[in-house]
Amino acid sequence: MKEQKLQEIIKASPFGFAHHEIILDEQGAPIDYRFLEVNPAFEKLTGLSSKDIIGKTVREAIPGIEKAEFDWISFFGKVALEGVSETFEQYS
Numbered sequence: 001m002k003e004q005k006l007q008e009i010i011k012a013s014p015f016g017f018a019h020h021e022i023i024l025d026e027q028g029a030p031i032d033y034r035f036l037e038v039n040p041a042f043e044k045l046t047g048l049s050s051k052d053i054i055g056k057t058v059r060e061a062i063p064g065i066e067k068a069e070f071d072w073i074s075f076f077g078k079v080a081l082e083g084v085s086e087t088f089e090q091y092s
Contacts, residue, residue: 016042022080023057030077032057 010017017039023032035053043049053061058072065072070090079086 010039013039014041016045018042020058020076020080022077024077028081030073030081032059032073033076033080034058035061 017037018035019037020033021036022030023034025031034055034057035050037054038048038050048061058065075086075088078084
């Protein structure tokens with residue numbers, strides 16, 4: 001019941017939410033991440049449709065992202081691997 005309520009809150013939230021799976025290289029460094037779940041606000045803010053990205057890696061969903069000015073893969077990898085809490089604004 002709690003899980004269902006949490007899912008309803010996330011779905012209705014005005015902030016973008018994305019749940020990812022971090023993909024590591026043999027040395028344990030983040031090299032990609034896979035989209036597991038996103039909410040409607042994430043779709044609206046990014047222009048990415050859940051039906052097009054769920055199950056895909058960010059490199060598949062957004063070719064060339066590893067060349068972007070902001071290093072999304074390292075940023076999310078640090079959060080996932082170190083358990084740190086980060087707040088940021090990034091425009092693209």
